[in-house]
Amino acid sequence: MFERAVAGERRALGRLLTLVERGGPAGDELAEIAHPRAGHCHVVGLTGAPGAGKSTITGRLAAAASAARADDTPGVGVVAIDPSSPITGGAILGDRIRMDEVIDREGTFVRSMATRGSSGGLALAVPGAIRVLDAVAYDPVIIETVGVGQVEVDIAGTADTTVxxxxxxWGDAVQANKAGLLEVADIFVVNKAERPGASDARRDLELMLDLGAHPVEGVPHWRAPILMTTATDGTGIDELWNEVGKHRTWLQETGELENRRQSRDRFEMLGRVDELLGAVGRARAESDHGVRLLGEVKERSMSPAAAASELLNDLLQ
Amino acid sequence: MTDAAAATDGEPLRVILAKLGLDGHDRGLKVVARMLRDAGVEVIYLGLRQTAATIINAAEQEDADAIGLSMHNAGHLTLAPRMVNAVKEAGLDIPVIVGGIIPDEDITELLDKGVAAVLGPGASTDEVIAAIRDSVPS
Known part of the structure; x- marks a missing residue:
């Protein structure tokens, strides 16, 4: 099926992404096949509050990127994430409706994904989905996060360029100086720039950047540019695509790209370590030993932390 | 997650919801989207003014389990079979389910022409989920 996806069969690629989402042995096997062939595409992450215009910008940006692609490449991959209901697990994935009118369907592959219980603004399957799209030569891959608040910044650990x-x-200079989302931006976009207050928003961001890290001799410095867009009519999108390109070049020239990808690999590996160790721990908690330890916690003769250490004692040597 | 909406292997069903052509009545589609979400389905919502081509494109990329069409403009006898044929021509094995205002006397014809199920106003969540589950190839 992987070879069919490489050959351009969209249905095969769609099915592969389902395997990634389902995980398990089939997902792991796919990662084994895809990983050696990946590592070429530029990953652009778009994040921001609900209703800020992420989907519309993503669609427009994909269109711009697709228009600029080389003839022998399949085009632009898009993964658009929306939240799963924490109650029922269901989801309404509504990002395509902002994109379908503008994207070139031949040069763009759009996949909607539900968070399925993940809380950092992404779905767990996102790194795997990027790997597969990358391995079948989609470049760039654009990831649109769920609408986020102030601290859901998983995207920055996943993307090369975070927008x-x-x-x-959206807020004033005090909001801008709080920690979180704004710290991870490589590029800022003030969307709906035709509305009143757009220049104030821009000024507040500039002020925040002025207060931030100043260039140090010998350390590569990138000051996030601030772009004004009206995504509904496409104003400012070419400039945004241009800035993404500049950031990509900067990452490559400074070696920062290698750093980011290394920390991404590490992040993914450690995430899997958590998962595997967690599974071992949960299984052991069900064992006689685990039940006995839980009993001691109940009797208050042992703390939950001590019980957990005891449970994993052989692994913690 | 409710058992009703989980596919046979425990994964959530992925269902495309769309309206074909010039038919602006999307209230029903939104109600069904919410109903399915609340039953644990992942709804890929395409909304108004879609074509068979855009729906096929989405069905392939999203690896959808089913396509739900909402019809309120009396075009169902033309448009629904066209959608069924487009699915077949694309080589996909995905059921097309029709909801909306469909006169009783048209239901048999739609089913004869390959529509997997026809659901009218007042169909309960359980009925909608059952119709999807029964028509998705296992």
């Missing part, structure tokens, strides 16, 4: 979208009236 943070704000809108006029």
């Amino acid at each position: 943070v979208v704000v809108t006029p009236g």
